[in-house]
Amino acid sequence: MAASDVTGDVTTRAVPARIELQLRPVLTASYSALGALLLRDLVVLWKDKWVFVLRTVIQPFLLCFVFLYVFPKIGQGVGGGGGRRGESSFATVLVPGVVGISIMFQGVQSIALNMAQEFGFTREIEDRVQAPCPIWLVAMAKVLSGAAQGALSAVLVLPIAAVVHAAGVHAHLDLRWWIILTLVPLACIAMAGLGLVLGTSFEPRNIGLMFGFIILPITFLGGTYYGWTTLSPVRIGGFHWLQVLVLINPLMYVNEGMRAAFTSSPHMHLYVIYPVMAAFATTFLAIGLRNFRRRVLA
Amino acid sequence: MIHTEQLTKVYPGTDFAAVDCLDLEVGTGEIFGLLGPNGAGKTTTAGMLTTRVIPTSGRALVGGVDVAAQPALAKQVSGIVSQQNTLDRQLNVWENLYFHGRLFGMGATTSRRIADELLEQFQLEKWAQASVYALSGGMAQRLMVARAIFHRPAVLFLDEPTAGLDPQSRLALWEVLGQLNRDGQTIMLTTHYMEEADRLCHRVAIMDHGKILALDTPAALKRGIGADTIVTVRAAADPEQLAAVLARDVAGVERARVADGAVQLDVSGGQRLVQQIVLAAERAGADILDLSITEPTLETVFITLTGRELRD
Numbered sequence: 001m002a003a004s005d006v007t008g009d010v011t012t013r014a015v016p017a018r019i020e021l022q023l024r025p026v027l028t029a030s031y032s033a034l035g036a037l038l039l040r041d042l043v044v045l046w047k048d049k050w051v052f053v054l055r056t057v058i059q060p061f062l063l064c065f066v067f068l069y070v071f072p073k074i075g076q077g078v079g080g081g082g083g084r085r086g087e088s089s090f091a092t093v094l095v096p097g098v099v100g101i102s103i104m105f106q107g108v109q110s111i112a113l114n115m116a117q118e119f120g121f122t123r124e125i126e127d128r129v130q131a132p133c134p135i136w137l138v139a140m141a142k143v144l145s146g147a148a149q150g151a152l153s154a155v156l157v158l159p160i161a162a163v164v165h166a167a168g169v170h171a172h173l174d175l176r177w178w179i180i181l182t183l184v185p186l187a188c189i190a191m192a193g194l195g196l197v198l199g200t201s202f203e204p205r206n207i208g209l210m211f212g213f214i215i216l217p218i219t220f221l222g223g224t225y226y227g228w229t230t231l232s233p234v235r236i237g238g239f240h241w242l243q244v245l246v247l248i249n250p251l252m253y254v255n256e257g258m259r260a261a262f263t264s265s266p267h268m269h270l271y272v273i274y275p276v277m278a279a280f281a282t283t284f285l286a287i288g289l290r291n292f293r294r295r296v297l298a
Numbered sequence: 299m300i301h302t303e304q305l306t307k308v309y310p311g312t313d314f315a316a317v318d319c320l321d322l323e324v325g326t327g328e329i330f331g332l333l334g335p336n337g338a339g340k341t342t343t344a345g346m347l348t349t350r351v352i353p354t355s356g357r358a359l360v361g362g363v364d365v366a367a368q369p370a371l372a373k374q375v376s377g378i379v380s381q382q383n384t385l386d387r388q389l390n391v392w393e394n395l396y397f398h399g400r401l402f403g404m405g406a407t408t409s410r411r412i413a414d415e416l417l418e419q420f421q422l423e424k425w426a427q428a429s430v431y432a433l434s435g436g437m438a439q440r441l442m443v444a445r446a447i448f449h450r451p452a453v454l455f456l457d458e459p460t461a462g463l464d465p466q467s468r469l470a471l472w473e474v475l476g477q478l479n480r481d482g483q484t485i486m487l488t489t490h491y492m493e494e495a496d497r498l499c500h501r502v503a504i505m506d507h508g509k510i511l512a513l514d515t516p517a518a519l520k521r522g523i524g525a526d527t528i529v530t531v532r533a534a535a536d537p538e539q540l541a542a543v544l545a546r547d548v549a550g551v552e553r554a555r556v557a558d559g560a561v562q563l564d565v566s567g568g569q570r571l572v573q574q575i576v577l578a579a580e581r582a583g584a585d586i587l588d589l590s591i592t593e594p595t596l597e598t599v600f601i602t603l604t605g606r607e608l609r610d
Binding site (some may be wrong): 023024029033035036037039040043044048123124125126127129130131132133134135296297298 | 309342345348350351352363368369370371373374375376378380382383384385386387388389393397400401402403445
């Protein structure tokens with residue numbers, strides 16, 4: 001009895017209420033950690049909501065303003081010089097492209113830029129990876145919140161196209177909900193995955209390079225301003241080189257998908273878009289999660 | 299609380315072990331210090347115990363959890379304060395604590411309550427709504443400690459906790475850690491400040507080149523060098539020759555060595571030491587420029603063990 005008294009005494013003195021080793025199963029702990037990581041991102045997004053809106057809207061607004069308002073006003077030739085009709089059909093090409101590019105920029109900004117910062121001078125990532133869950137889940141939480149922000153930006157951007165244009169210039173929208181509800185989330189995940197790959201591949205000091213060598217070519221050769229089906233006249237000899245070259249660009253499939261979802265204009269076949277986008281999403285996530293793990297663990 | 303067996307880390311692309319077959323045992327309620335110069339393997343050891351560095355071989359248990367086999371589980375039992383400020387810059391001071399609670403599975407009410415309590419305990423209430431950019435280095439460090447103990451970890455790990463802090467903040471942090479420990483918190487810290495290890499730690503492992511050279515209480519380590527007095531002599535003479543002369547002529551000299559251009563003598567039970575040294579030096583024709591007598595420190599222990607200074 002004396003012995004057990006002593007043991008009890010020692011235990012209470014050395015380990016008071018502070019330390020109770022109650023381990024929760026990893027699955028439960030991971031689930032609540034994921035929830036907390038997403039909640040944290042949501043709170044931060046809410047704090048910066050006006051910055052988010054401005055950041056999301058500024059580029060689509062400028063694109064629509066220049067191409068759909070200024071150009072028709074000054075009679076500068078877009079839309080193949082077909083007057084208001086040609087301008088309207090260019091608007092129909094541009095509007096889904098603007099949605100696609102917004103989704104991509106959201107993925108890059110919300111994940112790649114933040115992550116470069118957290119890996120770089122703030123070192124915040126050091127704390128985030130102490131979350132009681134597998135390390136890949138920390139990166140996955142970033143992808144999910146980045147994808148959600150991409151979807152939110154798609155919702156914000158679409159009405160702009162309806163408002164910002166010159167008189168008589170109209171994009172002919174034809175919303176196909178089953179495509180919107182399946183393809184937009186898939187595109188958001190794929191572009192968030194791209195953000196993860198970029199954010200974990202580039203050193204923080206090389207972010208400028210990333211914009212110059214990756215983001216710009218993707219943007220300009222990603223079918224934002226033209227449909228993939230219309231590229232065939234660009235050829236050397238009999239070879240449609242540009243139409244083939246842009247097939248490596250993930251944004252091409254996103255934009256073509258948006259074209260299929262929001263308009264009835266010609267677009268790449270959906271049975272190409274879905275699997276290729278899914279393949280891009282899977283590849284980006286696999287590479288991004290692997291990079292993330294390598295950056296975090298030694 | 300911490301148990302390692304032959305824990306080893308060889309970083310890819312290197313041909314030496316950063317940590318070499320480490321066997322450690324840290325008990326509940328201890329403050330345990332890993333002391334050593336940069337590159338000794340302290341941070342790698344702490345990294346392996348906190349799941350960030352994957353061991354090449356060997357085993358490590360923290361709070362009974364195998365850190366290599368179950369890293370996600372091990373994180374539940376560890377609280378970590380790293381060298382850099384890793385506070386969430388986009389959240390305010392209070393939110394930094396609150397979201398930590400949520401991250402570790404606590405409900406909103408509990409997290410709110412503990413966040414309030416910790417801010418008070420760490421005297422940061424006034425800063426609750428402030429941006430973390432507004433905090434001084436010392437306050438940021440206190441907030442990181444508060445965050446690390448939020449989920450009541452079995453072991454609190456601190457990597458060079460007071461590096462870069464001003465002396466006052468350093469004392470304040472020692473105070474905080476001492477109090478946490480009196481409340482039962484097991485603490486492991488790495489440091490290259492011998493004074494920190496001496497003042498704070500119950501036991502200290504002196505590390506160099508990935509191995510533990512000595513492990514004991516600071517008092518025992520200092521006793522272990524077999525001298526009670528350390529004399530440092532600077533003179534206008536060849537230090538090597540002077541060291542030999544003093545070792546021969548002064549009674550009670552255990553060891554004499556040259557460090558940093560000065561002669562250092564480990565002396566035990568020496569009588570009229572100053573007089574003896576002055577006379578011996580004069581006979582050898584060396585003009586003494588400076589002479590100091592101190593008690594042994596952990597630095598002395600390190601020098602005795604490695605022949606190098608801790609700062610190197």
